[in-house]
Amino acid sequence: MVGGQADVKLVSNAMANATRRKIMAMLAEKERTRAEIAQAAGASMLDYHLQMLKQAGLADIRDDAVSLTEFGRNFLNEKADKPMQAKKDLSGTAPLQITEIRQLLPCIADASKFRIIARIEPQLGGALKLLEPLFARARYSERIGALIIQKGNVLITLYSTGNVTMTMIGSEAEAQAVLQELKDTINKAIASGVTPAAREKVKVDHAEVYKYLPKTDCKICGEQSCYAFAIRLVGGETALEKCTPLQEPSFATSLETLRALREYL
Ligand code: SF4
Numbered sequence: 370m371v372g373g374q375a376d377v378k379l380v381s382n383a384m385a386n387a388t389r390r391k392i393m394a395m396l397a398e399k400e401r402t403r404a405e406i407a408q409a410a411g412a413s414m415l416d417y418h419l420q421m422l423k424q425a426g427l428a429d430i431r432d433d434a435v436s437l438t439e440f441g442r443n444f445l446n447e448k449a450d451k452p453m454q455a456k457k458d459l460s461g462t463a464p465l466q467i468t469e470i471r472q473l474l475p476c477i478a479d480a481s482k483f484r485i486i487a488r489i490e491p492q493l494g495g496a497l498k499l500l501e502p503l504f505a506r507a508r509y510s511e512r513i514g515a516l517i518i519q520k521g522n523v524l525i526t527l528y529s530t531g532n533v534t535m536t537m538i539g540s541e542a543e544a545q546a547v548l549q550e551l552k553d554t555i556n557k558a559i560a561s562g563v564t565p566a567a568r569e570k571v572k573v574d575h576a577e578v579y580k581y582l583p584k585t586d587c588k589i590c591g592e593q594s595c596y597a598f599a600i601r602l603v604g605g606e607t608a609l610e611k612c613t614p615l616q617e618p619s620f621a622t623s624l625e626t627l628r629a630l631r632e633y634l
Contacts, residue, residue: 378490379424379425379426380425380426380427380444381492381530381531382421382425383421383422383424383425383427384425384427385530385531385532386418386421388410388411388414388418389418389421389422391409391410392406392410392418392419392422392428392435393422393427393428393437393441393445395409395410396428396435396436396437396441397437397442397445400434400435400436401434401435401436402433402434402435403415403419403433403435404433406419406435419435422441426438426440426441427440427441427444428441458499458562458563458564459496459499459558459559459561459562459563459564460562460563462493462496462559463491463559464555464556464559464560465489465490465491465493465552465555465556465559466490466491467488467489467490468487468488468489468533468548468549468551468552469487469488470485470486470487470541470544470545470548471486471487471488472485472486473485473541473544474486476536476537476538476622479537479622481539482536482537482538482539482622483538483539483540483541483544484534484535484536484538484622485533485534485535485536485538485544486532486533486534487532487533487534487535487544487548488531488532488533489527489531489533489548489551489552490531491531492529492530492531493527493529493531493555494529495529496559497509497514497515497516497527497529498516499564499565500516500555500558500565501516502564502565502566503554503555503558503565504518504520504554506518506519506520506629507519508629508632513526513528514528514529514530515527515528515529517629517632518551519626519629519630520547522537522626523535523536523537523538523547524536524537524622524625524626524629525547525551527551533548535547536622536625536626537622537626573603573630574603575596575599575600575602575603576599577630578599578602578603578627578630579595579596579599581623581624581626581627581630582595582598582599582612582615582623582627583595583612583614583615583620583623585614587614589611589612589613589614590607590611590612590613591607591611592607595612598611598612602631609624609627609628609631615627
């Protein structure tokens with residue numbers, strides 16, 4: 370492993386996946402057989418995951434035995450010594466070079482829209498959290514390690530690993546434009562090197578919440594109507610989870626948006 374640009378990319382791609390991280394953690398304990406790995410991490414796409422680790426130089430595969438390479442072991446040790454540090458400012462953060470669309474998937478809630486899977490590089494890692502004030506409606510989630518940005522109906526989730534998802538996008542051209550705007554905004558902040566100043570968040574009102582509810586007035590939530598539910602939700606007197614119809618696949622995008630809006634209530 371020479372540690373060049375391509376190698377760094379292979380390693381970060383290999384470690385961006387939860388199954389592969391799990392396999393690495395297993396291998397850190399001892400050498401494993403394929404059957405042991407399949408039992409603990411799942412047999413689905415096991416060959417692919419192992420190949421990704423091998424190509425990145427992290428794991429060695431001999432017949433049925435899988436083990437860490439020396440590079441893989443050093444990589445894990447280094448990571449354990451230096452957990453991802455929360456950055457204090459943007460100095461030293463590399464500007465985004467690549468923004469590319471990987472997949473356009475049909476949006477479950479609206480057949481005329483797309484769900485986009487994209488990629489930005491280099492990864493923003495610990496700097497991502499500092500970017501929250503750049504956007505009027507954005508929140509950083511420690512749980513998933515991602516910055517969630519709302520722009521109109523579009524919900525953008527920017528993961529510290531470089532993966533990006535966008536919902537309710539009208540076309541590939543729109544997705545490109547959104548990505549470009551994101552890249553320009555972030556790179557402008559990185560060029561200044563300082564943390565963006567905290568910005569007052571835009572508040573959400575009940576009319577906006579109502580827009581994303583099923584509007585069937587079914588009363589399952591215990592309220593007389595969806596509008597009444599929206600008012601009580603904004604007032605903090607009920608919980609989003611009480612609207613069980615929102616769990617249906619056809620409302621998946623609305624639910625995702627409402628969860629993001631809830632953060633600003
Ligand atoms: S459960 Fe949901 S869909 Fe039914 S009335 Fe309440 S908010 Fe509306």
